[in-house]
Amino acid sequence: MTVTTSASRAAQILSRPIALNGLTVPNRIVMAPMTRMFSPGGIPGEDVRSYYARRAAAGVGLIVTEGTYVGHESAGQSDRVPRFHGAEQLAGWAKVAEDVHAAGGTIVPQLWHIGMVRQDGDAPFPDAPAMGPSGLVTAGAEPTGKAMTQADLDDVVGAFAQAAADAERIGFDGVELHGAHGYLLDQFLWEGTNRRSDAYGGDPVARARFAAEIVAAVRAAVSPEFPILFRYSQWKQQDYSARLAETPEELEAILTPLAAAGVDVFHASTRRYWLPEFEDSELNLAGWTKKITGKQVITVGSVGLDGDFVGAFQGEGSPVKGIDDLLDRLESEEYDMVAVGRALLQDPQWAAKVLDGRFDELKAYDASAVKTLS
Secondary structure (H helix, E strand, O other): OOHHHHHHHHHHHHOOOEEEOOEEEOOOEEEOOOOOOOOHHHOOOHHHHHHHHHHHHOOOOEEEEEEEEOOOOOOOOOOOOOEOOOHHHHHHHHHHHHHHHHOOOEEEEEEEOOHHHOOOOOOOOOOOOOEEOOOOOOOOOOOOOEEOOHHHHHHHHHHHHHHHHHHHHOOOOOEEEEEEEOOHHHHHHOOOOOOOOOOOOOOHHHHOHHHHHHHHHHHHHOOOOOOEEEEEEEEEOOEOOOOOOOOHHHHHHHHHHHHHHOOOEEEEEOOOOOOOOOOOOOOOHHHHHHHHHOOEEEEEOOOOOOHHHHHHHOOOOOOOOOHHHHHHHHHOOOOOEEEEOHHHHHOOOHHHHHHOOOHHHOOOOOHHHHHOOO
């Protein structure tokens, strides 16, 4: 397929609007959440506002913000990561949403509790303990933190619900709950870190109970048409080979309670979107998620990231599947939207270039891009 044909297909397929519950997103390109640590005191400032607005103005349909700490003292580990609680912090976020809307985009905050990734003494609340389902950072480790009590669980559920209500109140278009990559919700979902013997541990359905309670509380705290996204992954930052589910049946046991509790869109995080998730099927994790739940899904994983992928976008031979494979899967409705991460750090104009067919202007990702808020 020629570059010209690929360009035409990209413009046609990626530019289609999509409705996520009550939200209409202008196209299928999502900015993936990426921690940036440019918000001293947890307050997003003018540079953060401009950072997101530039990408909306360049054609990103839906922005999922960097992870933002919910209002629980054990939620985070840095005073430079934005928080989604507190008057100054929420005022800063209201301006971010306003600027993104003015630029023609839509935006949801990613609500986050890091759980046992935190260490005792970490900012922004150094006296708060590290806590998780069983006090474990990863599988096989010794407990280094607090196993959460029922009161702790209830407090965290309330913190997520309050953050979601605040997001709707200050003008955001939905929320995403961070249930991936070895953070708190994922620590409950994964048997490697969830060794509980109560109602929140054991089989996959029990391990999903805490996350489902958070989803249900968020659903009750916002309007019925306000979309709830849920990001999850098999891999963990502590263990890239970890898996929540070895079979589609195990995955169904985990996802079904979340869908029933009120998730509108699943954001299935993989490190390489083109890899099949289970044997005897070419479906990736997002594809299986849609097949199992019937919900809309976002795929993500090295989209536009490296030189090989850029070459594939430009029609060159490449071991990495490029734009035509991405579009084929989107057109066949294996997934509904495509999230782009580090490529959008490298180039705020990435979406505009792809939507305009300017593939020759795409550039490979350079790690120095994480050092600035360009």
